[in-house]
Amino acid sequence: MKKFRRVWGLLAALWLIVLLPMGVASAQDVSFDITEQDIVADIQSNGNVKFTDIQTYDIDFMNGAEFKLDYSGYELVDYRVGILEDDGDVRFFEESSSTAQGTFSVRDSSASGIMTFRVYNRASDETVKFYYEYELEALVTNYADTADLNRRFGTNDSTTDVSVTILLPGLVENPDDFRAWGYGAPQGEISLGEEDGRSAVFATVPNRTSSQFTEVQTIFPLSMTPDNPNVENVEMKQEIIDRSEAQVQADLKALEKDKGKNRLYLILGMVFPPILVLLATRFYFSTRRKLNPNPVQLPEYIYELPEDITPALMATAYYRSYPTTDDFSATMMDLARKGYISLQEVEKEKRKLLNIGGEKTTVLIKREVTAENGPLLEDLLYHEKRAYEYILPPGENEITLEELQDRTKKDKAFQKKQYSKWQQFMNDAHIEGPKLSDSAFLKRRESMFYAIFTMSVPFVVTIILVILRLNEVLSWNVLKQMPTLLWIYGIVAVVTHIWGIILVILNSTRPIRSAKEDTQRQMWDGFKNMLDDIGNFNMREIASLPLWEAYLVYAIALGVADKVTKAMEMEFSQAELETGSLGRGFYHNPYIMTSMMRNSVQSSVASATPSESGHSGSNSGGFGGGFSGGSSGGSGGGTSSGGF
Structure with a gap:
């Protein structure tokens, strides 16, 4: 009997040895962030609403995504699930209970009105856009005097930027018949406009926290949904307007109350000067003595790059809290130096009206990275990826800064995406930069x-x-x-x-x-002094051309790029410059890569940045503005997203 016990014990130990690595491998923690959610709600003439819901996951590791859709009170029809590829095409998955990769399963809880989609798509260290398409029947309510859509959009569990576009079946002629209000997030913005010849509501909520929601109520003419079976023979238009305006006034009173509290806090602060x-x-x-008891004094000029960090992180680590458009321009140049893009001066498109005094050329940005050659986009840091996606939107292989700016001004949806990329670029550099310098x-x-x-x-x-x-x-x-x-x-x-x-x-x-930060700041100051006084030094003795191209990237962020480019043109021959990583496209007219590129980037970012909203209830009248507090009772409050 003892022999059998020994044999069984030995077999158990062997099984543990075999299975232990499998257990370790499968225990990898699921880690991801949902950074964006873009929703399009397409209202049909029969009162149905077709939804396209794109959720962007920034993934460290996950086996798949889970999406719980709250359809309570309505019928859910015609759903599809897939992945939005970089080229703009959707790779749809097959519905299956097999849990195989590239499939999805659904679990319908009719009692609670929740349908759970599980999408099996294992991913690590990448960004994935999960694509959900579904239709809710008779979601619009036809009252006696107006049609009404009242819905909570987005999900409840994760912090993310939410963008919602509601498309009406046609174009509204009378502005008084078309209004919309946003609820649930004070930082939200809502506006009315047109898209593809149809009236539309545009709502955005940047940096939505898990305690906030995105709710939109819009009213529009009954003629838009003549075939809608969801009819209530009661006049509701004025009641909806009055209720929404009452919420706006409540927000104003709350704002005044907050101001009174702030005044009280200020007075209390005055008691102890x-x-x-x-x-x-x-x-x-x-604190100075404790953190840096023996400060060092470095030379006035530093001739080598102090640290191998990106220009945006250098700026936020040592010079400013948030990166500027100069730091963004420097990041563009760094992407060109590393071989991700190329920059070239080109003529601007001819306009009907002459732009007197304006620049006649712009910068053409070309994608240089393909699946077969060049560096990998996965090697870029998060803020570099956001800058890359900003200047080369998905599906674009080349674009000029002029086209980028024009498209940002004219296309509301594109503007929101660009603003989100710019915010993510700034926020990541703001957080990661200071970590490098203590x-x-x-x-x-x-x-x-x-x-x-x-x-x-x-x-x-x-x-x-x-x-x-x-x-x-x-x-x-x-x-x-x-x-x-x-x-x-x-x-x-x-x-x-x-x-x-x-x-x-x-x-x-x-x-x-701290001692570390003080030393590094002196080194960067000395490096900046060297670049600023470059005309007093022999450039070839300091560094080779490839190093000077790297130094030029930081010169843009440090505000001395013009001096460095001028010195490089004087020191190196045209033939030498054309062999560099930046190539002739830059050195043919280096001015465009400094002043003109800076101006273009500033204009593009300004176009992408929405105007500041007033208080949280600024959408008075339902014609656009900020979001209000409270809720208007919209459906869909149980919707959520996650991963496994």
């Missing part, structure tokens, strides 16, 4: 220092009351009867302001930095 100034001073000197935590502490200081300097009336503890001095009438106290007040007020100015100057000239 001398204490806060002392804290700010102590914080400044003690400054992520330090900038928060420095911000705290400034917050303390800005509460300390104004309203120095309270200084005397606190320092002298004159609690009984509560009015200017008492102060007027005490000239000595007024003199003391004046002296302390002047001293407080001078003290504050000295702190600001100290923090500007000798900011709080």
Whole structure:
């Protein structure tokens, strides 16, 4: 019996040895972010609404996506699932219970009105756009005086940018008959317009948190949905308008209430100015000594690249919180230097109206990466990928900055996508840059220092009351009867302001930095000084042409590109320059790659950036603006997305 036990024990141990690697391999954690969700709701004449829902996943690892669709109260018909490819085509999956890759399964819970789609598409370290297409019957309600669509769009579980386009069956002639309101996210924007000759509602919610939702209610003429069986013979148009306007007014009152709270907090902050100034001073000197007890002094000029990081990360690590359009231009140049794109000066398209004083040329951007050659897009950092997708939208192999700007201005949907890419570029550089320099935590502490200081300097009336503890001095009438106290007040007020100015100057000239950040910042400053005074040095002794092309990328972000390009043209022959990674397309007229490219990028980003909304209830009248608070009771609140 003991022999059998030993044999079984040995077999069990062998099975564990064999199965353990399989268990480890299968235990890889599922990790992903849903960065974008683009929804098109196409209203049909019979009141049905056809949905196209594209959800962009930024995946570390996952076996597939899960989408729970809330269709409660309506019939769900004609669904399809697939993947949106880079060329714009959809690769549709087959519905199957096999769980095989490239298939999807559905689980319908009619009691709760939830249909769950499971899409089997294992992926790692890539971006995947899951494509859902479905139709809800009679989702529109035909009242006696208006047609109404009231729906919650997007999902509930993940933080993402949501874009919704609602297409009406035709073009509305009377603007008063077509209105829309957004609910659920204060940062949302909603507008009315046209697309492909049809009236449309455009709603966007950037950076939607998991506690927010995207709800849109739109009313439009009954003539748009004449075959709709969902009819309620009651007049509702004015009630919907009144209810929505009441929500707008409620938002205004809430805003005023918030302003009152802020004023109260400000007054409380004014009570302790001398204490806060002392804290700010102590914080400044003690933190500087603690973080950098033995500061070093590096040479004025640094002749080598301090770090092998991207220009956008260099900028946010050492010079500014968010990248600028100059940093974006530098990223474009870096992509060209690395072989992902090529840049070339071309003539602008002829216009009917002469653009007097404007530039006659623009930059042509060509895609150089294919499946067969060149570097891999997967090797790019996240913010580089967003910049690449911004300047070369999916399906485009070449485009000029002029065309990019024009398309951004004219195409609302494209504008939203471009703005999302720009925001993602900025946010990623803003977060990742400070991590390289130890400054992520330090900038928060420095911000705290400034917050303390800005509460300390104004309203120095309270200084005397606190320092002298004159609690009984509560009015200017008492102060007027005490000239000595007024003199003391004046002296302390002047001293407080001078003290504050000295702190600001100290923090500007000798900011709080760790030893690592201080050393790296001095190196980048020295590198910038070298580029700025490049005419005083022998360029060939400093670096070869390929290195100078790399240095030029950083010169754009550092604001000294014009000097570097001029020096390179003087030092290197045209034949040498044409052999470089940037090629003749750049050196034929380097000005376009600095000033003109900067201007074009600034114009394109400005076109992609929506105007600032007012308060959270700015969509007064339903003709466009921001989102309101609360909800209008739209359907679809149980919809959610995830992965497995």
